Every structure is written in structure tokens, then in C-alpha cells.
Amino acid sequence: EAAIVSEPRIIARLGREIRDRLDPDGAEPKDDTLIQPKRWLDFHETADGVTGTFGLDKETGALLANLLSPLTAPRSSDDGPDLRSRDERYGDAFADILALAARCPDTPTEAGEPVTLLVSATLDQLTTGIGRGLVDGHLSMSAGQIRRMACDAKAAPMVFGTASEVLDVGRTTRTVPRSLRRALIHRDKGCSFPGCDRKAKWSQAHHIVHWSNGGPTTLDNLTLVCQHHHRVVHHSNWKIRMTNGIPWYIPPPHIDPEQQPRRNTLHAFHTWLKADHATAPGPMVLAS
Structure with a gap:
């Protein structure tokens, strides 16, 4: 009918409903431990x-x-609401997960090396943040991006000859x-950036005086700091100043013409109390 x-x-x-009513036990279950789950990944490099x-x-x-769930919520800032699309928020969250996995001490090795990116740049490019370098020998990246990557990573200095031959590889x-x-x-x-609630496992170590500048x-x-901050x-006019062991952030003039120092008070109340007993580096306003 x-x-x-x-x-x-x-x-x-x-038909499925009739079958399930006539045979509610169904077929004999298989041993799930012997079944390989169906997972696949197809990706390729592009210019971007x-x-x-x-x-x-x-x-x-x-x-x-x-x-992904705790990392994809819209993130407002002093510049206004989060303008990222849903796809962009999920993409940033996926990048955070990859960075967390790369920092894991149990990360698998390849040819005896842990997860490694080979970055080629001159010392002047790394110091000034001007110019471009190569990642894994072919992917072009700005020197500013390379300097950010060098904040919390392994670095192996190489000395090249005039014919680009490797003369020495440091440890x-x-x-x-x-x-x-x-x-x-x-x-x-x-993340110590004012107002950010990212936890430590999603944060990276940042050199206030850049490591490439001798910090x-x-x-x-x-x-x-989290990956976003x-x-x-690295790529804006925010400055960081350490006072009594606490990082204070100096906003650029277009955010605060008086550039009053700010700090993060969200992570631990006892850190807040410790800071309030210290001398702040200038006038400030704390928002609830």
C-alpha cells in the first residue's frame, strides 16, 4: 500500500522498520576491534x-x-566584535590543535627527527623581519612570520659558502x-594578552625582546600567548613590558591614545592580588 x-x-x-520489528536482535555483532574505521585525508599545497x-x-x-568546540567561540577585542566567519574560526581552532600536537613530547619522528620545518633565511632577514625565506625549501614565507615561528622552536644555524654549499651545521x-x-x-x-581566556595548553612562549634580536x-x-595574539x-604596534614579574601590554595609540598599560586578570585571582600589591607601570583602568 x-x-x-x-x-x-x-x-x-x-522496510527497515519492519525488519527491525520482526528481528529486534539483528545480525550477530562483529568484533569491532578487528574492523578498521573508515578515515581518509586528501590535501595538497597551494600558493597560499x-x-x-x-x-x-x-x-x-x-x-x-x-x-574544536571550546576554541571556536567568537572572540571580541578592543577593535570590536570578531569579524571572522564560522569557517575562519574553525580553521584557526584547527591550527591551535595542530600546534598543541606538535608540542607533545610523544610526537612521532621521521628519519629520527621530531616534527620539523626547515626554514631558510639570512640572519639580517631574521633580525629585521624584512624579506622572505623558504620553508622546507620551496614554500615562501615572510621573514616576520619566520621570526614568530622561531619564538618557541628548535633552531639549527647553518653556514653557507659562496656557492650555497653547507659549510657547517650547528646544534x-x-x-x-x-x-x-x-x-x-x-x-x-x-595567554597573558588582556581579556584572553585561552588556557596554557593552547598558548605559545613568546620572547618579549625577540630571540632573533638577542633576547x-x-x-x-x-x-x-595564544596563536591569535x-x-x-608580532605584526602590530602592541608592546609588552614586564613589571614585578607580570607582563603588561601597551596598546597602540589608535586603540588608546594615552596608551595605558593593561594586563590579563582572568586566569587566576591570586595573580591579580599579587599584581595589585605591586607598582603598576602607569595609570590604568580595570574593567569588570
Whole structure:
């Protein structure tokens, strides 16, 4: 009767329901441990980066959704509401997840090396942030972006001859060792940019005086910033000043003509109390 007046998809649904009512136990379940979940990833490089598509099984898809969820909320700032589209917010959240995975000590190796990007740039380009370098030998990237990457990474200096032959390769050094990062987490609790609620695991170590400019890798020259605010600090006129062991941010004149110092008070109340007993680097206004 239904087949006379209904679409094929409705008939199929009715057929499944009849089958399930007649045989509620269904077929004998298979051993799920022997079934390889269907997952795939297809991506390729473009002039602007990487693009691609992917598919995940239900379990892995739920894991990805849970990882993305706390990172995709709109993020307002002093410049106004978050103007990123939904896709852009999810793209930024995915980048945060990749950065977190790259910092994991259990990251798999390739040919004995952990996850590594080979960046080629001259010392002058790295110091001034002007010019361009190559990532993995072919992907062009601005020197400013390369300098931001060098904030919390391994660096291996290479000396080249006049014919571009490698004359010497220095030892790689981790600019921010794990013990120092733990001290940063204890002090900053998360991204130290004013008003940001990103937790420490989603934050990177930033050299206040750039490492490429000779800034020391010490607690009073480091602070935690999330990936978004790491770009803001490197590519805008925001400045950071350390006072009594607390990072204060000096906004650019177009945000605050008086450039009153600001700090993050969201992560830990005892950090706030400690700061209020210290001498602030100038007049400030705290918003509730």
C-alpha cells in the first residue's frame, strides 16, 4: 500500500522498520576491534598554503568536534566584535590543535627527527623581519612570520659558502625548555594578552625582546600567548613590558591614545592580588 503512494526512500525506511520489528536482535555483532574505521585525508599545497578534504568515522569525528568546540567561540577585542566567519574560526581552532600536537613530547619522528620545518633565511632577514625565506625549501614565507615561528622552536644555524654549499651545521637548541615552560604556566596560567581566556595548553612562549634580536630565554623575557595574539604582538604596534614579574601590554595609540598599560586578570585571582600589591607601570583602568 505504501509503495503505491510513497517515494522509494520512504519505502526503504518502512522496510527497515519492519525488519527491525520482526528481528529486534539483528545480525550477530562483529568484533569491532578487528574492523578498521573508515578515515581518509586528501590535501595538497597551494600558493597560499594547504587545502584539502577529509572524512572521519563517528568516534574520531566526535573527538575532533570536542577538541574544536571550546576554541571556536567568537572572540571580541578592543577593535570590536570578531569579524571572522564560522569557517575562519574553525580553521584557526584547527591550527591551535595542530600546534598543541606538535608540542607533545610523544610526537612521532621521521628519519629520527621530531616534527620539523626547515626554514631558510639570512640572519639580517631574521633580525629585521624584512624579506622572505623558504620553508622546507620551496614554500615562501615572510621573514616576520619566520621570526614568530622561531619564538618557541628548535633552531639549527647553518653556514653557507659562496656557492650555497653547507659549510657547517650547528646544534639544534630548544629556545624554551620544558622546565621554563612549566614556570611560565605557573605564572601566566594561560595567554597573558588582556581579556584572553585561552588556557596554557593552547598558548605559545613568546620572547618579549625577540630571540632573533638577542633576547634572553629567561622567565622575565617570556610570556604565554595564544596563536591569535602571538600574531597580534608580532605584526602590530602592541608592546609588552614586564613589571614585578607580570607582563603588561601597551596598546597602540589608535586603540588608546594615552596608551595605558593593561594586563590579563582572568586566569587566576591570586595573580591579580599579587599584581595589585605591586607598582603598576602607569595609570590604568580595570574593567569588570
